[in-house]
Amino acid sequence: MDKNQQGIELLQEGKWEEALKLFTEQIEEKPEDPAAYINFGHVLAEMNDAERALKFYQKAVEVAPDSSAAQYALGSFCFTNERFEEAAQRFERAIRSGMEEADAYFMLGLSFLYLDQTVMALPYLMRAVELDGEDVEARFQFALALAKTEQYEEAEKNLQQVVKQDPDHADAFYNLGVLYAGHYEEAEKAAEFFDRALEIQPDHMLAGYGKKMLEKTE
Template structure:
């Protein structure tokens, strides 16, 4: 096991000081290895040393301008500190230099959503799901993009896929109910979805409101 592998193991165990020591030794032994700087930056990020972490990621990029992991790490750092335009730029650079990582596509999509650019976000979140079909969070976010674009047939299909993996996903159940109510005008199906959403999360106020509206609608028929 080399020093970078040893340091990553320490990080997984939450042993930040030990990880920092090993990565520091790796940098001393090979000061032109971008990976060691990225790993050290990840330790600094984990312990809240944001400014120092940024310096290490930038050092990694100065050594290797194709270090996709450094751009991705910077993107996360900026995203977590609400520097959304800077985050977007870094995620885009990571993808441009060849980082085919589902998390990177997902974070770029989420950043674009935060920047009120849902149409631009959609293909990146869709790509994230393609790269990692087991990521149900990404699949649900893709569904929200479809809802925003009013692509209801595809929306219903994707929400059902979310619920296949997590039958008690309250937000997916609520959004499916909205789709049934608004697009298919199926009040009974909508009521069923809102009811299941409340069974999964009793304080889901939007589902409670939807359930009340559907009950009133059905009572009037």
């Protein structure tokens, strides 16, 4: 077992200082290996030392620009700190460097959504769903992006899949209500979806507002 793996196990046991000692040794022994820099960055991030954590993530990318794990780690840090443009760049590089995992595509799509670039987000969210059909949140965000780009039938199909996978997904029921109220103009069906959202989450303000708007138009 290498020192990175030993360090990760120590972290899981809550032995942070011992873990950092091993990561430091790994960096000294293998300064071109990005893993120890990434792990050191993770620990510092957990300790809320964002400034130093960033330096270690950047160092990981510097020593191994083609490391998908290094690019992804830096992207995740940027995303957490609301630096969405840089996050998108890093996730994109992680994918180009060979990371073919649903989460990489999902995070790239989500970064574009936060940048209000829905059209850019769509293919990455679609790919995330293709790679992991059980990821409810990825499918939900994909459905929202479809609705924003006026692909209503596809949006409904995916929202229906979301509530099938997670019957307590209040936001999915709310958005189904919006679709049926606006696009399909089926007020009765829309009200059922708003009611279901409120049944799951009684303080769902948007669903409550949607229901009141329907009642006003009756």
